[in-house]
Amino acid sequence: MNSISIALLVIGVTFDLFGCIGLLRLPDIYNRLQSATKCVTLGTCSIMLALFLHYGFTAVGIKALIAIPLLFFASTVGAHALIRGSYKFGIKLTDKTVIDDYKEVEK
Amino acid sequence: MIAIFLYILIGLSFLCFIRVLYGPTMADRMVAIDIFGTIVAGICALLVIKTGRLFLIDVAIAWIILSFIGTIALAKYLTRKKLDE
Numbered sequence: 001m002n003s004i005s006i007a008l009l010v011i012g013v014t015f016d017l018f019g020c021i022g023l024l025r026l027p028d029i030y031n032r033l034q035s036a037t038k039c040v041t042l043g044t045c046s047i048m049l050a051l052f053l054h055y056g057f058t059a060v061g062i063k064a065l066i067a068i069p070l071l072f073f074a075s076t077v078g079a080h081a082l083i084r085g086s087y088k089f090g091i092k093l094t095d096k097t098v099i100d101d102y103k104e105v106e107k
Numbered sequence: 108m109i110a111i112f113l114y115i116l117i118g119l120s121f122l123c124f125i126r127v128l129y130g131p132t133m134a135d136r137m138v139a140i141d142i143f144g145t146i147v148a149g150i151c152a153l154l155v156i157k158t159g160r161l162f163l164i165d166v167a168i169a170w171i172i173l174s175f176i177g178t179i180a181l182a183k184y185l186t187r188k189k190l191d192e
Contacts, residue, residue, distance in 0.1 A: 013112050016146060020119045023126055023142055029135050036142045044149040051152045060155060063164045071148065071171050078141060078178035085185030086134040
């Protein structure tokens with residue numbers, strides 16, 4: 001493996017680690033999903049890009065390159081739908097919340 | 108080198124199940140399942156490099172799509188239950 005692939009793998013595993021720590025430590029579902037979705041999506045996209053750089057333009061490399069926008073759009077759309085559904089379901093925000101803009105939009 | 112990354116990612120996927128066990132609401136558990144699916148896609152991508160079995164990238168793509176469908180289904184369920192009441 002060349003050094004760029006190893007650097008991308010290190011970046012990906014580090015961002016996955018930070019995303020999981022945020023999933024465990026943050027106090028609220030909104031904070032948890034904001035941390036976890038962004039960090040883990042970037043980490044796994046970086047691992048896929050490392051796979052593409054390792055294999056080049058073969059079948060596996062092209063599939064890994066296709067998986068990047070698929071993962072990106074699926075994760076963001078799923079996170080947005082889940083956060084909207086949980087707000088409408090009535091899950092409470094944490095006590096340390098400073099501002100809630102979406103309440104005034106719903107009014 | 109790749110084996111260390113694999114051990115770290117497998118440990119992280121078990122760390123997600125702590126949130127599945129102790130999550131206060133149903134949406135917390137669903138967030139943890141979603142993140143677990145994304146990490147498993149990363150594990151499959153690392154296993155392609157480690158073992159050389161090339162079909163595992165198809166497993167990763169299928170896992171991403173199934174995780175997305177599950178998340179959308181739960182989001183629709185959470186929204187509609189409020190509208191019915």
